[in-house]
Amino acid sequence: MKANHPARRTRTARALAPVAAAALLLAGAAACDSDTSSEGTDRGVHTLTPEPEESPGGSPSPRTQESFAASVSAESERVRQEATQRLDEVEGRGNAVADVSVTGLPLSGSEEVRSARVRVTNPTDEAAFYAVKVEFVDAEDKVLDTVVVGIEDAPPDRTVDARANSREAAGVKTFPRVAQAERG
Numbered sequence: 317m318k319a320n321h322p323a324r325r326t327r328t329a330r331a332l333a334p335v336a337a338a339a340l341l342l343a344g345a346a347a348c349d350s351d352t353s354s355e356g357t358d359r360g361v362h363t364l365t366p367e368p369e370e371s372p373g374g375s376p377s378p379r380t381q382e383s384f385a386a387s388v389s390a391e392s393e394r395v396r397q398e399a400t401q402r403l404d405e406v407e408g409r410g411n412a413v414a415d416v417s418v419t420g421l422p423l424s425g426s427e428e429v430r431s432a433r434v435r436v437t438n439p440t441d442e443a444a445f446y447a448v449k450v451e452f453v454d455a456e457d458k459v460l461d462t463v464v465v466g467i468e469d470a471p472p473d474r475t476v477d478a479r480a481n482s483r484e485a486a487g488v489k490t491f492p493r494v495a496q497a498e499r500g
Contacts (some may be wrong), residue, residue, distance in 0.1 A: 395466035395467075395468055396464055396465070396466050398445070398447075398466055399445075399446075399447035399448070399464050399465065399466030400447070400464045402445075402447040402498050402500055403447045403449055403464060403496050403498055406447075406496060406498045408496075409494075409495070409496050409497070410447075410496045410497045410498035410499075411497075411498055411499055411500075412436075412446060412448075412497040412498055412499035413494055413496070413497045415436055415437050415438065415439060415446070415497065415499060416434065416435065416436050416437075416446070416448050416494050416497040417434075417435045417494070418432050418433070418434055418435075418448075418450055418480070418492045418493060418494050419432060419433045419435070419492070420432050420433075420490065420491060420492050421433055421479075423489075427486060427487075428483065428486050429481045429482060429483050429486050430452055430461075430481070430482045430483075430485035430486050430487075430488070430490055431479055431480065431481050431482075432450055432452070432463075432479070432480045432482075432492035433477060433478075433479060434448055434450060434465050434467075434477065434478040434479065434480050435475055435476070435477055436448065436467050436470050436475065436476050436477075436478070436497075437474070437475040437476075438470040438471060438472050438473065438474060438476070438499070439472075439473070440472055440499070441472050441473075442472055443469040443470060443471055443472060444469075444470050444472075444499045444500065445466065445467070445468055445469070445470070445499070445500055446466070446467040446470050446476075446497065446498070446499055447464065447465075447466055447496075447497070447498045447500070448464070448465045448466075448467070448478075448480075448494060448496070448497045448498075449462060449463070449464050449465075449494070449495040449496040449497070450462070450463045450464075450465060450480040450492050450493070450494060450495065451492070451493050451494075451495045452482045452484070452485035452490040452491070452492055453490060453491050453492075453493060454488060454489070454490055454491075455489065455491075460482070460484055460485045460488060460490055461482040461483075461484035461485045462495065463480040463481065463482050465478050465479075465480050480492065
């Protein structure tokens with residue numbers, strides 16, 4: 317029976333070899349303490365000055381967001397007023413009706429505005445300002461609302477999208493159409 321002991325030990329050693337190798341790999345990985353989610357700073361290294369908890373540019377303050385929204389709104393209103401002034405001087409439908417198309421956007425039941433996609437294609441060789449008057453009409457061709465959209469610096473030989481929004485036509489099935497369009 318003593319002759320069987322060396323063979324049994326060899327089989328046991330062969331069976332335990334993968335387990336021992338796995339244990340060594342885990343121990344080596346734990347000793348290295350490699351954290352791939354860190355930004356390259358070893359956990360044992362400390363800086364003399366504390367890092368800020370949040371970077372100043374990380375997320376703007378509510379006041380900054382409000383200021384930005386107000387400036388965008390003011391700029392949009394300035395462009396709309398310029399477009400309105402230009403259309404007031406136009407006789408008839410304007411010189412750019414052929415450059416403009418309008419498509420109604422799908423409605424959802426909870427929408428408070430009716431929107432239309434205004435597409436302007438500038439066929440000239442230079443950037444141009446476009447003033448577009450969009451009418452929202454119902455099934456009986458009654459005008460429910462008129463919205464003026466201004467598009468600054470429409471690039472030559474390119475198509476630019478804008479949006480015309482109407483609160484007056486909200487909740488009603490309407491069809492948008494181009495009433496006037498002026499390139500200038």
